[in-house]
Amino acid sequence: MRKEMKKPELVFIPSPGMGHLGSTVELAKLLIDRNEHLSITVLITKFPFETKVGSSTDSQTETSDSRIRFLELKKDESASQTASSNLFMYQFIEDHKSSARDVLAEISNSASSDLAGVLIDMFCSSMIDVAKEFGVPSYVFYTSGAAMLGLILHLQSLRDDFGEDVTNYENSKVELPVPTYINPVPVKVLPSRLFDKEGGGNMFLNLAKRYRETKGIVINSFLELESHAIQVLSNDKTIPPVYPVGPILNLKGSDGQNQETEMIMKWLDIQPDSSVVFLCFGSGGCFDGYQVKEIAYALERSGYRFLWSLRRPPPKGKFEFPGDYENLEEVLPEGFLERTAEVGKVIGWAPQAAVLSHPAVGGFVSHCGWNSTLESVWYGVPTATWPLYAEQQVNAFQMLKDVGMAVEIKMDFKNTFREPSTAIVAADLIEKAIKHLMDPENEIRKKVTEMKEKSRLTLNGGGSSSASLGRFLDAVIDNIP
Numbered sequence: 001m002r003k004e005m006k007k008p009e010l011v012f013i014p015s016p017g018m019g020h021l022g023s024t025v026e027l028a029k030l031l032i033d034r035n036e037h038l039s040i041t042v043l044i045t046k047f048p049f050e051t052k053v054g055s056s057t058d059s060q061t062e063t064s065d066s067r068i069r070f071l072e073l074k075k076d077e078s079a080s081q082t083a084s085s086n087l088f089m090y091q092f093i094e095d096h097k098s099s100a101r102d103v104l105a106e107i108s109n110s111a112s113s114d115l116a117g118v119l120i121d122m123f124c125s126s127m128i129d130v131a132k133e134f135g136v137p138s139y140v141f142y143t144s145g146a147a148m149l150g151l152i153l154h155l156q157s158l159r160d161d162f163g164e165d166v167t168n169y170e171n172s173k174v175e176l177p178v179p180t181y182i183n184p185v186p187v188k189v190l191p192s193r194l195f196d197k198e199g200g201g202n203m204f205l206n207l208a209k210r211y212r213e214t215k216g217i218v219i220n221s222f223l224e225l226e227s228h229a230i231q232v233l234s235n236d237k238t239i240p241p242v243y244p245v246g247p248i249l250n251l252k253g254s255d256g257q258n259q260e261t262e263m264i265m266k267w268l269d270i271q272p273d274s275s276v277v278f279l280c281f282g283s284g285g286c287f288d289g290y291q292v293k294e295i296a297y298a299l300e301r302s303g304y305r306f307l308w309s310l311r312r313p314p315p316k317g318k319f320e321f322p323g324d325y326e327n328l329e330e331v332l333p334e335g336f337l338e339r340t341a342e343v344g345k346v347i348g349w350a351p352q353a354a355v356l357s358h359p360a361v362g363g364f365v366s367h368c369g370w371n372s373t374l375e376s377v378w379y380g381v382p383t384a385t386w387p388l389y390a391e392q393q394v395n396a397f398q399m400l401k402d403v404g405m406a407v408e409i410k411m412d413f414k415n416t417f418r419e420p421s422t423a424i425v426a427a428d429l430i431e432k433a434i435k436h437l438m439d440p441e442n443e444i445r446k447k448v449t450e451m452k453e454k455s456r457l458t459l460n461g462g463g464s465s466s467a468s469l470g471r472f473l474d475a476v477i478d479n480i481p
Contacts, residue, residue, distance in 0.1 A: 006114035008035075008480060009107055012042045012141070013100060015089075015121040019283070019371050020143050022250030023220055024121065025068075027141065030248070030459075032067045035473055039067040039113065043103060045096050046072070073099040090203050093124050100127060104134050116480045119218065125210035137215040137479045139472075144370040146221045146229035146244060147398050148391050150180025153239060155194065156208040166205070170195035179236075180229035182402045188412040189393035212239065215479055218472055220246040220370065223464040224454040225377065225403070243472040245465045247374040247455050251353045261351045264307070265358065271305055274362030277434055278381075280309040280350050281367040285388050286322035287415070288313060291424055292331050298430035300336065304438050305343045307361075309350035324348025356381050363437040365409065368395040380452030382407065382444045384437045386425070388415045405447050409433040 010031070014024035021044065028040045076098040107115045118131040119139045131138040142149050158164040169176075175184035194201045211217060221244045223230055233242045268276065279295070281287075287295070292310065299306045310331075311322035325331060328346055337346065352372065355361060356379040366372050368387045373395055376383045385396035386409040393414065399406040410425050436442060458465040 006110075006112060007037045007039060008116040008477065009039045009041060009110075009113040010116050010476065011100075011104060011107065011118045012040055013118065013120045013124050013127050014042065014044070014141070015123040015143075016045045016047045016092075017283070019369060020121055020123075023143055023248045023371065024141060026248045026250050027218070027220075027245065028068050029065065030245070030469060031473060032065055034469060035477075038116075038473075039069075041103065041107065042068065042070050043096075043100055044070055044072045045092070047092070071103060073103075075099070089123055090126065090207075093126050097127065097130055100130050101133065104130060104136075108134055114480060116476055117215070120214075122211075123207060125207045128210055128213055135481050137481075138213070139476075140211050140214050140217045140240075142211075142217055142219045144220070144391055145373075145395065145398065146219050146226040146233055146242070147178075147180040147402070148370075148394055149217065149219060149242075150229055150233055151178050151185065151190075151394060152205070152208040153211070154178050154180070156205040157238075159202075159205055160209065167195050167197050167201050179232045181398065182228055183397075185394065185397060186412070189387075189397045191391050191394070192389070192414060214240050216241045216243055216472060216475055218242075219244045220248050220374070222246045222455065222458040223468075224458060225451060228402070241471075241475065243468045243475075245459075245469045245472065247378055247458075247465075249353070249371065249374055249378060251357075251375075251378075260347070260349070261354060264345070264347060264351065265354060267345050268307070268355065268358045268360045271360035273359045274440070276305045276307055276360045277302075277363040277365060277438055278307045278309075278350075278355055278361050279365040280352050280355070280372075281311070281386070281388060282369045282372060283321055285367045286311040286313045289331050293333050294424060294427040295430060296333050296336050297427035298434060299344060300340055301427065302431045302434045302438075303343075304363075304434060305360075306340075306345070307350075307355065308344065308346045309348065309352075310346050311348065353379075362440075363434070365434070365437070368392040368399065370395060373399060374455075377405075377448065377451050377455050380449050382437055382442065382448045384409050384433045386410055387413060403447075405444055405451065407433050407437045407442075407444060 012024055012028060014020045024042060028042060032038050032040060073096040075095045104115060107113050115134060115136050117137040117139060118127060119141050120127045122140060122142045128138045155166050159166060169187045172187050174187045178185050193204050217240055219242055223244055230244050233239055312325045313322055314320045353375055356364060356375055361381055364376050364381045365384045365386055368385050369392055384407045385400060387393040387396040393412055396411045400408055400411060409430055413425060457463050460466060
């Protein structure tokens with residue numbers, strides 16, 4: 001007898017980290033709003049070094065809907081081999097397979113639920129094996145952009161179909177034609193991980209290779225922003241169907257620090273409209289003392305009001321995220337805080353979405369993480385690009401060259417809290433970019449405002465992302481075993 005009375009249940013497996021979990025939860029909410037019978041179980045994993053993850057996870061998983069539940073996966077201690085830092089993520093997901101298997105078994109044996117499939121984060125493709133064990137389809141939730149998805153699939157095809165060793169491009173001045181980008185992509189903006197000859201580069205491409213085994217790829221983007229890339233992906237029959245359903249944003253953020261947020265927002269309340277440049281570099285963004293001083297000189301000389309989220313690099317050898325400075329004066333130029341007290345504010349952690357939504361903010365100096373890129377579009381705040389790691393350089397390239405909605409500070413800068421950059425971006429360059437960014441006559445401002453309006457409409461009834469979300473739901477129901 002077919003399980004007609006059972007209700008479909010999807011299992012989501014996001015990667016650890018605030019940027020992945022927040023958008024996953026928002027996608028879950030959108031899906032259950034569209035299908036009254038659907039329920040979703042989100043499987044949460046936590047890095048051992050995420051000291052503040054408790055409060056941020058709690059805020060990101062707040063929902064009043066009983067059809068979304070959250071379960072924390074336990075690490076399989078018996079499988080915990082030590083992996084190199086470049087293979088850490090792959091091994092981390094492997095170590096949680098056994099716990100995921102237990103959850104899928106529980107749903108499969110349920111009298112009330114019909115396991116409809118598994119939607120995995122872009123870094124969790126080894127979980128496809130677990131879905132296959134239970135005979136259910138898997139789908140990918142790609143939390144970066146459509147152009148980036150096309151890039152990684154293109155490089156994987158070059159390796160597997162044409163025998164090209166991508167690592168040979170390292171440090172070259174080659175510009176690669178990539179179908180999902182309008183302009184050739186300079187090798188210097190590709191993620192550093194791709195050039196790791198110790199296995200990290202291959203691991204990255206192996207993740208993409210497995211996307212091709214799935215029934216569909218959900219992308220956190222929207223047609224109006226990435227029309228070229230989405231069209232290319234949709235026409236490629238070697239790739240599963242793509243469903244651009246964005247912008248999916250966790251606009252509440254991970255706000256466990258209400259007092260600090262209140263203080264920041266009160267300061268913004270007394271600033272004129274579009275007068276403040278906001279500098280924020282994400283949960284992993286930080287600079288050493290020399291670079292901090294160059295930023296400070298640039299801000300002071302620019303004459304613009306500023307709100308600067310300044311984070312302290314973790315101690316050398318410590319595998320943890322940046323924190324806040326206990327004493328800002330130890331890293332800033334002498335007298336800087338006093339001289340800029342009337343026009344600027346230096347803070348630690350920042351409630352990014354809340355700040356970008358404030359009318360006083362007129363420009364955003366950003367690391368160009370994809371969530372931050374979508375937030376700047378959603379709030380219509382022009383961006384100056386200062387990427388640091390992962391795919392941020394490619395995002396910066398896309399926003400600068402293909403979309404024409406950003407100002408460049410440095411497009412190919414690379415700096416991680418584990419591998420600090422020895423290069424310094426000079427104050428003159430930063431100052432010039434800030435002045436260009438904040439210029440009210442800047443033509444980029446008009447483009448960003450137009451895209452803001454489009455981003456607000458795309459998830460409404462009749463919008464392109466709304467239609468795409470509907471197609472994805474239909475596919476899920478049709479593919480239930």
